Amino acid sequence: MIELVQTPAIAQGLRKVETRIRRLGGSSELAGINDGAGRIITAGGKRLRPAMTLAASLALGKSPDRRVITAAACVEMIHAGSLIHDDLMDGARQRRGTATLNAELGAGKALVIGDFMLARAALAAITAVSRPVAEVLAATAVELAEGQFQETNDLYDARRTRESAIRSITGKTAALFRASCLVAAVCAHASPEDRARMAAYGERFGLIFQILDDLLDLTASSRTLGKPAGNDLRQGVYSLPLLLSDADVRHLLGPGMTDEQVTEVLERLRASRMTATTLEYCRGLAADAVAALPVIHDEEIARVLYGLPTAYIDHAMELTMAS
Structure with missing residues (x-):
């Protein structure tokens, strides 16, 4: 997916970001922490969030x-640390085809490594970037925790509202995309209006990102996903695409769903207007994201940021149709 935001300037910046991430992840005095953090860092992530930091910086003329490189690395460190915590909460045994840290090292060590990555990002932000950037990232970490708590609080609630789902994904996902753009604007000493515009763009894209990820969990095959389809249903996460669906499935939801019950719900959802309704919702968010952008004088970067939301939607459609 990183190809969607790839330009020579961004590619060059990402190479520097990668070096910085690895230094931060390997900066503990304890080899075990460095090894664990290194496994997460090198596990093949998209680096979409730091790429957006670089794109936002270039869009603002910096x-x-x-x-900026360090700020982008800090954003990715927070993302990686939060993934460790997500795996712990979900009891996940695999991520991207490899064993999770909690599966290999145990919950206690995985928790500490996740904490280390979050704390290391905060320390780098305050010492090597600026206090305003550190404040943005600290506030974002608060939102990540609140969004995840909101989702946990709604588990297996068949009466979950769309508004509750949106609040949760705004905190647990969109907030970090917002921060990825905002820290660039802060480093560029952009005006308050341009900071707000870049932050709004990042947040709306982050919503699209999570909503489409949730849609694919309900529409793509296990082969495409690299994990069992309908995993959210099994874990009691009733995502926005499900809540947007016109399918009559809520009475089928609940703890302890069998594979046959999950299959029935998936079939009903796929036969409904869920995919079309969700994509239409995301296109509205994409229009809002593009409208929020400030004036961008670099034509190449303008094409990247203006085109990214729609390109991401098109990519999700391709994955759905290929399943």
Whole structure:
């Protein structure tokens, strides 16, 4: 997916970000922490969030310097640390085809490594970037926790509202995309209006990102996903696409669903207007994201940021149709 935001300037910046991430992840005095953090860092993530930091910086007329590179690395460190915590909460045994840290090292060690990555990002932000950037990232970490708590609080609630689902994904996912753009605007000393515009763009894209990920969990095959389809249903996460569906499935939801019950719900959802309704909802978010962008004088970067939301939607459609 990173190809969607790839330009020579972004590619060059990402190579520097990668070096910085690895240094931060390997900066503990304890080899075990460095090894664990290194496994997560090198597990093949898209680096979409730091790429957006670089794109936002270039859009605001600032070539990514050391501070921007470090800020982008901090964003990715927070993302990686939060993935460890997600795996712990979900009891996940695999991620991206490899064993999770909690499966290999145990819950206690995995928790500490996740904490280390979050704390290391905070320390780098305050010492190597700026206090305003550190404040953005600290506030974002609060939102990540609140969004995840909101989702946990709604588990197996067949009466979950769309508004509750949106609040949850705004906190647990969209907030970090918002931060990825906002820290670039802060480093660029952008005006308050341009900071707000870049933050709004990032947040709306983050909503699209999570909603489409949730849609694929309900529509794509296990082969495409690399994990069992309908995993959210099994874990009691009733996502926005399900809530947008016109299918009569809520009476079938609940703890302890069998594989046959999950299959029945998936079949009903796929036969409904869920996919079309969800994509239409995401296109509305894409229009809002593009409308939020400030004036961008770099034509290449403008094409990247203006095109990214729609390109991501098109990519999700292709994955759904290929399943």
